[in-house]
Amino acid sequence: MLRIGVDSSKFGVVRGRPAVSVVKRAADRGLEGVYFRSVLELSPTLEAAEVRDVMQAADDLGQRIEAGVGKVNPFATPEAPEIRALGEGDYLRGMRRMVEVAASAGIRELWTATANYQFRLSGRYAYDRFRTDVGWDEQLAATERLLRKLAPVLRDLGVHLNIETHEEITTFELVRLVEAVGPDVVGITFDTANVLMRCEDPVAAVERAAPYIRATHVRDAALFFTRAGIARLLVPVGEGVLDWDRLLAPLVGRDLMLSIEGIVESTRGEMELQIYDPGWQEGHPDLTLAEAFEVVRLATTYADRVSDRTAAGREQLHSAVGEPESLDFIDRSAQHLRQILTRMGEGEPTLDRSWTA
Structure with missing residues (x-):
């Protein structure tokens, strides 16, 4: 059954707060779980006992916990020196330590992603996809090699690394990665708003990725035409361009958490598709006219x-x-999701509890 949770990275001002207080805050707002972006949020020193204590507290509150590890590109x-430090200079060892501690506490669906977005930059070079020092094909090949090195420990522990539909990668590429390394150890974290940044039709994207989706980030998007193409800003679920009935239909009946990823720190995640740039166009060999036109239709x-x-x-x-x-972004998103899930027969809406902002 689908449940409604929240991503810790944009859950109001929670940075620096103990994980248990974040979980309590989620429960107080009527949510059903927390997707911590890093296992280190559960224990900054990666102490297995501390992570288990958080899991016990979450279980007592009826909360589901999911967590993440480092990037796999x-x-x-x-850009993640703390993970290399965990491995005493060996990044791969640091990743293995995070996976092992998470698994020992019962967390077996782990977030990961392939690259970063540079908000201080503009244009296509803000996306790591368009780096000129190393091509995107080279980055994908290196990512596959790293995943293959992690695969044995993932199989031994029964863990999945679920790669996000991050701003720089397409669902076509993600599906190929999952199938190359093995769906028994690699899955997809489907971010509903990010697929637009690769000019993918969100409904086609979720249907393409559906067999391998094991986690989610949910938020809606507003689209605006610009001189360079189309700008995306984040809005609460139900207030943007996404067709939520069709997006959620392939996920109904699964044991998944719809993790609301909100807005924080004076930004609504504005990014731009430079669709008129020939270099941008050449960088999307899988893009079809049908999906590109659908994104244009949504913006219109x-x-x-x-x-x-x-x-x-x-x-x-x-x-x-x-x-x-x-x-407010999270509350409005949760309310809309509850209405949809109730209509789809995914259970009664969770009763809101009293809270203080």
């Missing part, structure tokens, strides 16, 4: 809603984001 690992439909004043405009979405806005 060797060309992105220098959203523009009509802005004109009708039934959807938020770009200027409005550029307003400051603080903790109240971050929490």
Whole structure:
């Protein structure tokens, strides 16, 4: 059965708070679990006993816990020195330690991703996909090699590394990675808004990835035409361009958590598709006209809603984001998801509990 949780990385102002307090906060808001982006949020020193204590506290509150480990693209690992430190200089050893501690506490669905997005930059070079020092094909090949090195310990522990549909990678590429390394050890974390950044039709993307989806990040998106192409900003579930009934249909009946990834730190995750740039176009060999046109249609439909004043405009979405806005984003998303799941026969909506912001 699908349950509704929250991603810890954008759950109001929770950085630095003990994991147990984050779990309690989720329970108090009527949510059913927390997707911690890193196992180190459960124990900064990676103490197995400390992680187990968090898991016990979560179980007492009826909360599901999922967690993540480091990036699996060797060309992105220098941006995670804390994992190399865990392995005393050996990144792969640090990853294995994280996987082993997570598995010992019963966490066997682990988040990972392939690269990063540089918010301080603009244009296509903000995406690691378009690095010129190392091509994307080379990055994917190196990622596959690293996953193969991790595969034996993953199999021994019964763990999946679930690669996110992050801003830089397509579902076509993810499916190929999963099938190359083995779906018994690699899966997909499906991010509903990120697939738009590769100009994929979200419904086609979820159907393509569905056999391997083992975790999710859920949020909606507003699309705006720009001189360079199309800009995406994040909005609560049900308020953007995504067709949630069709997106969730392939996932109904599964034991999955719909982890709401919110907004925080004065940003609504604005990114741009530079669809008019020939270099951008050449960098998407799997992209079809049908899916690209669907994204254009979604942007056109959203523009009509802005004109009708039934959807938020770009200027409005550029307003400051603080903790109240971050929490409201999550609450509105959860409410809409409950309505959809109830309609789909995925159980009664969770009763809201009292809370203080």
